[in-house]
Amino acid sequence: MMWDLLAKLAWHLPAEAAHRIAVAALHYNLGPRPAQCQSEADLTVKLAGLEFANPLGLAAGFDKNATCFNGAMGLGFAHVEVGTITPKPQPGNPKPRVFRLPEENAVINRYGFNSHGMDAVAKNLYATASKRAGILGVNVGANKTSSDPIDDYRQAVAMLAPYADYITLNISSPNTPGLRNLQTKRHLADLLMAGFAGCREAGYEPASGSVELRKKPIFLKIAPDLQHGDLATIVDSCIEAGVSGIIATNTTIDRPSGLNGVHAGEAGGLSGEPLFAASTGILAKVASLSQNRLGLIGVGGVSTGWQAYAKILVGADMLQLYTGLALEGPGLPNRILHELSHMLDADGVTRLDQIKGQIVDSAAAIKHALGLYEGLSK
Ligand SMILES: Cc1cc2nc3c(=O)[nH]c(=O)nc-3n(C[C@H](O)[C@H](O)[C@H](O)COP(=O)(O)O)c2cc1C
Numbered sequence: 392m393m394w395d396l397l398a399k400l401a402w403h404l405p406a407e408a409a410h411r412i413a414v415a416a417l418h419y420n421l422g423p424r425p426a427q428c429q430s431e432a433d434l435t436v437k438l439a440g441l442e443f444a445n446p447l448g449l450a451a452g453f454d455k456n457a458t459c460f461n462g463a464m465g466l467g468f469a470h471v472e473v474g475t476i477t478p479k480p481q482p483g484n485p486k487p488r489v490f491r492l493p494e495e496n497a498v499i500n501r502y503g504f505n506s507h508g509m510d511a512v513a514k515n516l517y518a519t520a521s522k523r524a525g526i527l528g529v530n531v532g533a534n535k536t537s538s539d540p541i542d543d544y545r546q547a548v549a550m551l552a553p554y555a556d557y558i559t560l561n562i563s564s565p566n567t568p569g570l571r572n573l574q575t576k577r578h579l580a581d582l583l584m585a586g587f588a589g590c591r592e593a594g595y596e597p598a599s600g601s602v603e604l605r606k607k608p609i610f611l612k613i614a615p616d617l618q619h620g621d622l623a624t625i626v627d628s629c630i631e632a633g634v635s636g637i638i639a640t641n642t643t644i645d646r647p648s649g650l651n652g653v654h655a656g657e658a659g660g661l662s663g664e665p666l667f668a669a670s671t672g673i674l675a676k677v678a679s680l681s682q683n684r685l686g687l688i689g690v691g692g693v694s695t696g697w698q699a700y701a702k703i704l705v706g707a708d709m710l711q712l713y714t715g716l717a718l719e720g721p722g723l724p725n726r727i728l729h730e731l732s733h734m735l736d737a738d739g740v741t742r743l744d745q746i747k748g749q750i751v752d753s754a755a756a757i758k759h760a761l762g763l764y765e766g767l768s769k
Contacts, residue, residue, distance in 0.1 A: 394423045398720025406489040406498070410717065414454065417462030417721075425467040425725040430732035433742050436469075438686045438708045439608035439635035441526055441556055444469040446731075446743055447699070447724055450690050450711035451475055451530035451561065451612070452500075456507045457515040464524035467724035472711065473512070474530030475561045478546045480508030481534055484566065490654035491718070492663070496694065497650075498714045500642065501659030503566040504532050509550045516554035529555035530612065535567055541578065541585045548589025552607050560586045563614035563641035565660045571614055576624045583611070583632040608635035608686075613677075615640035615670045615691065622673070626680040636686025638711070639677050640670040663714035667692025668757065671702055675753040678706025683748070694719060696730020697764035704756035706748040734763050 401409040416422065434445040448470035449463045460471035483505025490499045506512075509531075516529075531547035533540035548558055562573040562582060573582045586609050590596070595607035611634050613625060629637060642660025650665060670691025678687055687709075689702030694715030702710055715723050740746060750756040 395720045395722050402491070402493070405487065406491050406717075407486060410453075410489065413717075414459045417454075417459035417466075420462045420465055422462060422466050422721040423725070424465065425728070430729075430736055431741055432732040432735040434728065434732065436709055436743060439557060440606055441608065443526055443709060445728055446703070446707075446709040447728060448472060448526075448528070448688070448709060448711040449716065450713040451528075451559065452502070453713050453716065455505065457512050457519075457529075460527060461519060461522060461524050466721050467728055468525065470526035470528060470556075470709075472528035472530050472559060474559070475504050475506065475532040475564065476509055476512045476529065476547060476551065477504050477506040477532055477534045478509050478537075478543050478550075479534050480511065481506055488659070490657050490659075492650070492652045492654055493718075494652050495650060495655075495663065495665050496714070496718055497661060497663035497665050498717060499654060499657045499659045499661050501566045501657070503535065504564065509547050513550055513554065516551070520554060526556045527554070528557045528559055528610070530559040530561050532561045532564065533567065533570060540569070540573070541581050544582060545585040545589040545592070548586050549592035552590050552593035552595055555607070557608040557610060557635070558586065558590065559610045559612050559638060561612045561641070563612050565614070565642060565644045574613060574617065574621065574625060576628070579625065579628045580632065583628060583634060587632065610634065610636045610638050610686070610688065612638040612641055613673070615643045615666065615673050616645055617673065619676060622676050623680055626677060626685065630681065630684050634685065636688060636708070637677050637681070638688040638690060639674045640666070640691050642666065643669060645669070662691070663718065664692050664694070667698055668753070671705060671757065672753045674702060674707060675705035675751060675756070678748060679751055693727070694723065695764070696727050696734055697760040699727055699731050700734050700746070700763070701753070701757045701760035703743055703747050704750040704760060705753050706751070708747065730764070733767055734760070737763055737767055
């Protein structure tokens with residue numbers, strides 16, 4: 392309660408200042424501790440050779456420089472994806488660059504990969520390597536002024552892979568000019584090759600490789616603003632290259648009709664509730680195209696157990712969130728995990744893999760999850 396109240400008070404601060412304070416608080420491990428849940432449900436997930444205590448992770452962009460991921464894990468997240476980290480330090484776009492849309496439970500940001508750079512982040516990761524409380528993903532990207540953006544991915548992976556449980560290649564931020572072109576067929580194979588080359592430079596095999604030891608899973612994070620043909624190309628390229636999974640999705644450049652509020656017209660990527668249905672639709676398409684040949688992490692607009700449940704129903708192995716935490720405060724991960732457990736009980740199952748991919752149509756999955764949830768709250 393106290394933490395939720397503090398989160399509400401933080402709304403009186405500009406969004407970026409509130410974010411800085413939250414990162415500092417988690418750096419010092421401040422925050423509510425998850426309470427025990429009275430449920431038989433088993434929330435553990437095995438993906439890409441890694442074992443996650445539960446399916447919920449903190450999405451990239453919150454802990455950009457790997458300074459507070461242990462504190463975030465203390466809130467209940469079984470994994471945290473730090474970054475996006477660029478090879479060289481860069482300041483990002485001019486402020487203000489992040490805006491709350493309270494009426495829509497949404498945020499628009501155009502941070503533009505503000506990053507301390509891979510050397511500084513490697514130092515942070517080295518210093519905390521022995522006291523990890525969960526699985527750590529490292530999300531990398533290209534510098535804005537890079538002359539060879541694809542090589543930036545190789546460099547960042549080569550430097551940071553030794554500290555990561557998995558690597559994410561982020562080619563879906565709308566705030567770095569040209570970045571999302573890397574999702575096209577012309578560039579994707581080179582991009583994935585660069586990621587794997589970086590991995591090998593650091594002495595690791597991709598997780599799908601034949602060498603059993605020293606494997607490092609690589610994930611690809613995609614945008615929600617892709618057509619079916621683009622998605623099919625991406626899925627095929629990922630399977631061919633040996634990518635372990637797809638993270639769907641990043642923020643959207645789309646502006647759904649009816650978006651209100653003073654900041655609705657700001658440029659940047661929209662996240663939170665208005666992204667939920669679209670990102671779940673993309674996730675469902677990726678699930679049907681990949682037919683269990685790729686791991687899937689569903690991201691976009693999750694702030695309740697039923698939204699998490701719907702993403703698993705269409706095929707997600709795991710989930711991530713960012714905006715929900717920023718708007719609702721640090722009690723959110725624990726609430727979602729409780730709700731998920733109780734929804735599994737209500738659906739008559741005990742494990743997440745029993746519901747994964749059971750409803751391929753995203754609208755039907757959302758309806759089922761919401762109905763189950765409403766039944767529980769009666
Ligand atoms: C303020 C902000 C900054 C973000 N920065 C990054 C980033 O650096 N790298 C990245 O891959 N995604 C970034 N994201 C996208 C999130 O990781 C996530 O994919 C997206 O916000 C959808 O999830 P949500 O609706 O739960 O926030 C950012 C999102 C927000 C709101």
